[in-house]
């Protein structure tokens with residue numbers, strides 16, 4: 001767990017202002033997601049790409065993509081109007097690290113507002129080779145979605161992986177993704193970033209394996225674990241998602257290995273405000289698209 005990693009006091013103070021890493025902060029501070037990243041490089045069997053990446057976001061929501069330069073204006077507007085926003089995150093609508101716009105945005109925002117906490121979420125495929133850039137742009141918080149630490153299980157969850165111009169499927173895809181996810185987490189911990197692991201609870205596919213995932217990342221020094229109930233769609237549309245009681249039970253089974261995040265609100269990739277009290281309509285006007 002977190003006790004293995006010697007975070008410096010400044011980092012620990014800062015994280016108290018991150019609503020997703022500190023349960024106290026989620027009532028006081030806010031975050032602003034910048035929807036600059038439309039493309040994805042893998043196919044999860046529970047994802048329909050008409051909507052935001054479901055590893056992080058609420059299902060059935062489509063965020064309008066904005067350009068890196070627009071995001072700079074947006075952040076200025078947001079912190080002027082809502083000074084409690086301390087965290088700027090990139091969480092989609094696709095996979096942040098599969099879009100060069102993510103890096104352009106991080107650079108622009110970090111240079112203009114160096115005091116803000118920078119945060120990204122990722123499926124982990126490109127994390128090892130992009131992590132130094134993330135660090136350079138002040139990213140201190142990384143969320144990696146990790147649904148299996150055994151490629152035999154990963155293979156049932158991912159249809160394909162596109163990596164350096166090659167298309168991988170089956171076991172090979174699952175092995176490649178897992179290798180990069182673990183290497184990326186290791187490198188992030190080594191750089192003293194706070195690593196949150198998102199894990200989708202898929203009954204009959206990875207459920208018996210979830211405590212093993214928690215144990216693995218806890219031992220690696222990840223900071224917190226966010227269990228996400230499956231949204232049944234695409235190839236997993238016939239799976240019954242876990243009940244809230246089953247989710248709590250699984251969190252209790254994982255708790256000995258790593259701190260559980262139990263207050264995730266599954267935010268849109270353009271969310272602005274405190275968790276559960278979003279204000280993006282006041283920033284974007286009425287242009288919010290919500291599909292059912």
Ligand code: SF4
Nearest residue numbers: 040044047053054055
């Ligand atoms: Fe969908 Fe996100 Fe998986 Fe990509 S990483 S397929 S956007 S859930």
Ligand code: SF4
Nearest residue numbers: 020056264265266267
């Ligand atoms: Fe935080 Fe969860 Fe919202 Fe991400 S989706 S900003 S982790 S509450």
